[in-house]
Amino acid sequence: MAVESPNIIITLLAFLTLIGTLVVVHELGHYFVGRWFGVKAEKFSIGFGPQIYGRTDKRGTLWRVGVLPLGGYVQFAGDMNPSSQADESWKSLPEVERNQTFQSKPLWQRALIVFAGPAVNFILAILIAMGFLLAFGKSVTPPVIDIVQPNSPAAVAGLIPGDQIISFNGRAIETFDEMANEIIMIPGETAKIEIKRGDRIIVKNARVAVAEETDRFGNKYRVGRIGVGATGIEVRKVGIIEAPWAAIVQTGNVLRQQMIGLGQIISGRRPLTELGGPLKIAKVSGEAMSMGILTFISLAALISINLGFINLLPIPMLDGGHLLLYAIEAVRKRPATPLVQEWAFRAGFAMLVGFMIMVTFNDLASFGLFGGG
Known part of the structure; x- marks a missing residue:
């Protein structure tokens, strides 16, 4: 017999805690590696849309919370939008300010700044796996x-x-x-x-x-x-020396399963209806929290791996899309033209919007809104 799902308050609290934490971790990866290379962060946003909270620190970074808690971004100096598209006016800035822009940095540094977001999601999952291995073997x-x-x-x-x-x-x-x-x-x-x-x-x-x-x-x-x-x-039992590698292997196996699952969906071996979105994550988050903190932390590790993996997909607007453009730049010895980048980001935005509509429809169908589920 099925147990009744947690109430909306617990579900919402669990979802905001889960997504908020993972987004902060992801964006802090970008932020700290950017600071390491001397790039100024103008905005650090958790969520999108109108600002409901904001504070500017002594470095001139606006730390803000948006009304839509379904992501976040770090906007570096020289970016004209959260997608890190360059504003060409950075070239006319005074030298000190110009050297603090994202675009002024060598290709390898820009690539590391972008890769740092997904990387810390994997690192968080590895740390959680280490804790479980040390505690439970x-x-x-x-x-x-x-x-x-x-x-x-x-x-x-x-x-x-x-x-x-x-x-x-x-x-x-x-x-x-x-x-x-x-x-x-x-x-x-x-x-x-x-x-x-x-x-x-x-x-x-x-x-x-x-x-x-x-x-x-x-x-x-x-x-x-x-x-x-x-x-x-x-x-x-797993010792402290063995735990890091065992956690890396465990995280790698989960990542491999996620890649296999995506490949099965793309190839038609699994139905598109198995893809879930924010509503499904919220539901599962509430259920995990109601089962105890360890179950919730375990879910956080799984979603963190998923977030890192999705962000590395070669889709413009995502970190993987930026890395793809940087790879092209490395081969061509010059960046793609602004027009190419603009259309790439438009295509990526359209893909993400279409994906969100599809998974939201799947979520609603799984809840029985359309007579199924």
Whole structure:
């Protein structure tokens, strides 16, 4: 039986806390690396639209909060808008002021300033993962099958108890959790499974079943299952020396799954309806907060990785779009023309608006507004 979702107050508080924190972290990455290279930040904005709070510090940076809390930006000296499009008047500034503009800096410094935003989102996720690993350890359950459900994809493929999974779709498997995470991502697809049975290495092909799971709040998820299990769960403590690399690997695996998921949506192997937007994030945020602070922090790590990944997509208006233009500039030995940049940013803006409309429609449909969900 589904548990009633948290009330609107808890949901709104959780959403603003989650998004506000992650946006601040992201923009602070841009801000501090920009300061490191001597670039003046004219505005540091959390949210868009009309200002509801603002304060100018001794460096001349306006720290503001906008009425729409769905993002933020750092506007550096020399930018004519939050998308960091150059205002050519920076060239006529006095030398001291000109040297504080973003555009005056070498290409590699501009690229690092832009990359710093997504980078700190990944760093935050790594730090959270380190904390969890140090506190709770990590699962090291061997990838040995103890249970094979009758008539399951594993049984049909010929897997039996005692088989050790060596690789799954060409990816080496060291723990049972790693195998489970691979299976979850490919419902309805055929997987190549390499196993060790006694002294023999055998390759099996299994058609991953599509399972629909429902959480305690009634949310439904489409996942892959092959019908195997392990009875002995092993958890090992993680030391302070091992934790950083283990957290990096864990974060990298989550990022890889997100990339796979996006690729499946682009290729049509997953429906567009699985893409969620701000409303869905708000709902999940409230649910996570109602389940406890650890669940909420875990969600924050997941969303932080997602935010870093999305911002690195090569779409103008996003950090990845800027990095793409810088790559072109590095090859051409000169920046793209202002007209090309203008149209690139217009196209990027149109793409983002279209994407937001689509995911908002998905969110509303999942809430049953259109008779579905």
